[in-house]
Amino acid sequence: MATKNFFVLFYLISVLPLLSISLEEYEIPPSVLESIPGGxxxxxxxxxxxxxxxxxxxxxxxxxxxxxxxxxxxxxxxxxxxxxxxxxxxxxxxxxxxxxxxxxxxxxxxxxxxxxxxxxxxxxxxxxxxxxxxxxxxxxxxxxxxxxxxxxxxxxxxxxxxxxxxxxxxxxxxxxxxxxxxxxxxxxxxxxxxxxxxxxxxxxxxxxxxxxxxxxxxxxxxxxxxxxxxxxxxxxxxxxxxxxxxxxxxxxxxxxxxxxxxxxxxxxxxxxxxxxxxxxxxxxxxxxxxxxxxxxxxxxxxxxxxxxxxxxxxxxxxxxxxxxxxxxxxxxxxxxxxxxxxxxxxxxxxxxxxxxxxxxxxxxxxxxxxxxxxxxxxxxxxxxxxxxxxxxxxxxxxxxxxxxxxxxxxxxxxxxxxxxxxxxxxxxxxxxxxxxxxxxxxxxxxxxxxAPQYSELRPSIVSVDPVSYRQMFSVTYVLSAYRAEQGISVTLMAPSFSTHSFAMNQRLVVLNVVSLLQLSSFEYQVSMSGPMSPAIAPPGYYMLFVVYAGIPSHGVWVKVE
The missing domain is CATH 2.130.10.80 (Galactose oxidase/kelch, beta-propeller)
Structure with a gap:
């Protein structure tokens, strides 16, 4: 892991300028689904x-x-x-x-x-x-x-x-x-x-x-x-x-x-x-x-x-x-x-x-x-x-x-x-x-x-740091078509027990994103703080999604503890 991090750092310093993308106040990125497809x-x-x-x-x-x-x-x-x-x-x-x-x-x-x-x-x-x-x-x-x-x-x-x-x-x-x-x-x-x-x-x-x-x-x-x-x-x-x-x-x-x-x-x-x-x-x-x-x-x-x-x-x-x-x-x-x-x-x-x-x-x-x-x-x-x-x-x-x-x-x-x-x-x-x-x-x-027309807007998660309460962590993902005005959000979804029209324990937490770095032409790293308390997100497994322009990534399992 240390060797990998060294070569990433070397590449960033010698080949690319490190871009820090400014984050405006947002909670959920605006969606590109102006005309809603039917699913x-x-x-x-x-x-x-x-x-x-x-x-x-x-x-x-x-x-x-x-x-x-x-x-x-x-x-x-x-x-x-x-x-x-x-x-x-x-x-x-x-x-x-x-x-x-x-x-x-x-x-x-x-x-x-x-x-x-x-x-x-x-x-x-x-x-x-x-x-x-x-x-x-x-x-x-x-x-x-x-x-x-x-x-x-x-x-x-x-x-x-x-x-x-x-x-x-x-x-x-x-x-x-x-x-x-x-x-x-x-x-x-x-x-x-x-x-x-x-x-x-x-x-x-x-x-x-x-x-x-x-x-x-x-x-x-x-x-x-x-x-x-x-x-x-x-x-x-x-x-x-x-x-x-x-x-x-x-x-x-x-x-x-x-x-x-x-x-x-x-x-x-x-x-x-x-x-x-x-x-x-x-x-x-x-x-x-x-x-x-x-x-x-x-x-x-x-x-x-x-x-x-x-x-x-x-x-x-x-x-x-x-x-x-x-x-x-x-x-x-x-x-x-x-x-x-x-x-x-x-x-x-x-x-x-x-x-x-x-x-x-x-x-x-x-x-x-x-x-x-x-x-x-x-x-x-x-x-x-x-x-x-x-x-x-x-x-x-x-x-x-x-x-x-x-x-x-x-x-x-x-x-x-x-x-x-x-x-x-x-x-x-x-x-x-x-x-x-x-x-x-x-x-x-x-x-x-x-829908297939949104495939280029769909983030793909590469890695996720461990998630702990009140602690900073980062998610690295790949995205081929990024525009800053669309923004990025990261959400945690608790898996539900569903019966009789009620999904018990269902929960979505929108995390507080504090920084976004561009690592290469299509690779980005977003950093955020973990949930504030177990009352916000009870301990256990969650699906973590990166959402860009209303298009979510494939969810990655993380354990909040």
């Missing part, structure tokens, strides 16, 4: 053998996917001699098919995994070491914690910790915390939260903590507060949204610090009136260690009150057409409401490396649940977070040919594409005599920034 869909597999109800991207460029065990046999066999024996299963006591798999992004291949207990409507998070912690489910899985540690030899599989959770966790939500623990909030008719791992240092600590907000927001007839939206804020507290209400919550002191205004309108936003939510990008530009970035939450889609039970009578009420943005760090925050191009329920909202948001999949009528939705919404919508003109902020993209309804999921992967799979609008893998058959396919959607 492209590619069918990766017509069948992966199971329906991708849950997805988690891992730092070895693989994605864990799984559905539920009480569905009957899947179309993916376990290796010869392996079977699941479960006397509690409501479909099969002996099952030699897989209900989980691991997908390799690079090779576009997958292999089956063995999950023993029922993972239906469960939740998950990644620990700082990259291990997936997957919590709860149904029946014999409702109090189980499962872990999956990434490996390179294709020998890793699920490990299960039965009865680890203090209560049933079915439809709960998870969030990684600054100290590396995971908080698990709610569940069906459960009005408390707990932590993984437990506090083994203090045996007197309660197994769980009551949260009255969860009981208050439950609709007696339709619930509408399942899979509550959780977002870790820069001050270390939690934003929690359920039904139409939201709070600022101190999980250390077990107290509500503030209740925010109700989101306007009568639409419900959580399961089964399933909307979605993201924490918009956190900007560290120009901030010192005592200045916290502003935090803004966006909630989109959902369904009106009563929509869930209307489906019992084959009445499919129109879904919500609104999005709300709430700057939660304002002293007196107020919702700003925007109108979607089409109504949506059960859509996934994913942050992109550029800071924009894609809204993908779902239906225009009905709610979550078996056979409870019609009129699939096939067109994603690109939401331009930084576009000042509301009329230009929402852009309809090209449609997928495959409906994605109940129990579909989507995740962003390092090359900037979005994996989309699943859709089980009925029971037991039924493919016949139904309007929307169980969907076993896997697609990839390429957002507009991956």
């Amino acid at each position: 492209d869909w590619v069918l990766l597999h017509s069948s992966i053998g199971l329906s991708a109800m849950h997805m988690q991207l891992l730092h070895n460029d693989k994605v864990v996917m799984f559905d539920r065990t009480d569905f009957g046999p899947s179309n993916l066999s376990l290796p010869t001699g392996r079977c699941r024996f479960d006397p509690n299963d409501v479909a099969l006591k002996t099952d030699c098919t897989a209900h989980s798999l691991i997908y390799d992004i690079v090779s576009n291949s997958f292999r089956p995994l063995m999950v023993q207990t029922d993972t239906w409507c469960s939740s998950g998070s990644l620990l700082p070491d990259g291990t997936l912690v997957q919590t709860g489910g149904y029946n014999d899985g409702e109090r189980v914690v499962r872990t999956f540690s990434p490996c390179s030899d294709d020998q890793c599989d699920w490990t299960e910790l039965p009865e680890y959770l203090s209560v049933r966790r079915w439809y709960s939500s998870n969030q990684i915390l600054p100290d590396g623990r995971v908080i698990i909030v709610g569940g069906r008719r459960v009005f408390n939260y707990e932590f993984y791992p437990r506090n083994s240092m203090n045996e007197s600590s309660p197994a769980n903590y009551y949260m009255s907000f969860l009981k208050e927001t439950r609709d007696v007839y339709e619930e509408n507060n399942l899979y509550p939206f959780l977002h870790l804020l820069p001050d270390g507290n939690l934003f929690i949204f359920a039904n139409t209400r939201s709070i600022l919550f101190d999980y250390v002191g077990n107290r509500v610090l503030k209740e925010f205004p109700e989101i306007p309108g009568s639409d419900k936003r959580n399961y089964p009136s399933t909307g979605s939510s993201v924490l918009l990008p956190l900007h560290l530009s120009g901030k010192n260690e005592t200045q916290l970035p502003e935090a803004e939450v966006m909630v989109c889609g959902g369904a009106p009150s009563g929509a869930f039970h209307s489906t019992d009578h084959s009445i499919y009420v129109g879904a919500s057409k609104t999005c709300g943005r709430l700057r939660v760090t304002d002293p007196e925050p107020k919702w700003v409401i925007e109108t979607l191009p089409m109504a949506r329920v059960m859509s996934d909202m994913l942050l992109l490396p550029t800071g924009d948001v894609v809204i993908i999949s779902g239906a225009a009528n009905g709610t979550a649940g078996w056979e409870n939705a019609v009129n699939p919404v096939l067109n994603p919508v690109l939401y331009l977070t930084y576009e000042p003109d509301p009329a230009r902020r929402l852009n309809v993209l090209n449609a997928s040919p495959i409906p994605r309804l109940y129990h579909s999921a989507a995740v962003l992967i390092p090359d900037g594409r979005i994996l989309v799979g699943g859709s089980n609008p009925h029971r037991l893998y039924n493919f016949k005599n139904v309007l929307y058959p169980t969907e076993l396919s896997l697609e990839a959607f390429s957002p507009p920034y991956l």
Whole structure:
């Protein structure tokens, strides 16, 4: 490494003048996508053998996917001699098919995994070491914690910790915390939260903590507060949204610090009136260690009150057409409401490396649940977070040919594409005599920034220094067409656990770039400071992107610690 650095320095001194490119105040570079292309869909597999109800991207460029065990046999066999024996299963006591798999992004291949207990409507998070912690489910899985540690030899599989959770966790939500623990909030008719791992240092600590907000927001007839939206804020507290209400919550002191205004309108936003939510990008530009970035939450889609039970009578009420943005760090925050191009329920909202948001999949009528939705919404919508003109902020993209309804999921992967799979609008893998058959396919959607005409504007990362809190580090990249006015930004993206239209732990941090050097004709080095604290970016693995003119590089994995 020292020899390499010497020759680079010699070349710079003797051959090139060292150019220091001035940086104006900017947070996200202006985009060149004046006319938004529609994006492209590619069918990766017509069948992966199971329906991708849950997805988690891992730092070895693989994605864990799984559905539920009480569905009957899947179309993916376990290796010869392996079977699941479960006397509690409501479909099969002996099952030699897989209900989980691991997908390799690079090779576009997958292999089956063995999950023993029922993972239906469960939740998950990644620990700082990259291990997936997957919590709860149904029946014999409702109090189980499962872990999956990434490996390179294709020998890793699920490990299960039965009865680890203090209560049933079915439809709960998870969030990684600054100290590396995971908080698990709610569940069906459960009005408390707990932590993984437990506090083994203090045996007197309660197994769980009551949260009255969860009981208050439950609709007696339709619930509408399942899979509550959780977002870790820069001050270390939690934003929690359920039904139409939201709070600022101190999980250390077990107290509500503030209740925010109700989101306007009568639409419900959580399961089964399933909307979605993201924490918009956190900007560290120009901030010192005592200045916290502003935090803004966006909630989109959902369904009106009563929509869930209307489906019992084959009445499919129109879904919500609104999005709300709430700057939660304002002293007196107020919702700003925007109108979607089409109504949506059960859509996934994913942050992109550029800071924009894609809204993908779902239906225009009905709610979550078996056979409870019609009129699939096939067109994603690109939401331009930084576009000042509301009329230009929402852009309809090209449609997928495959409906994605109940129990579909989507995740962003390092090359900037979005994996989309699943859709089980009925029971037991039924493919016949139904309007929307169980969907076993896997697609990839390429957002507009991956269009071929932008290839010369796409940075290519050469090297990245280790990333630590409050410490300077550098990224070296190659770019063939640089203009200073377009600027450069560097973003950190936390990989999400996605299920039921909510990407848990999803997070985008825009770093504070302080210098940019041109090393050669096409090679550049950008320097910036690491995140200010674990509340800004909890410890663990992130995809790092260099973004130029609205075009992101391929993401590179870094560990923030």
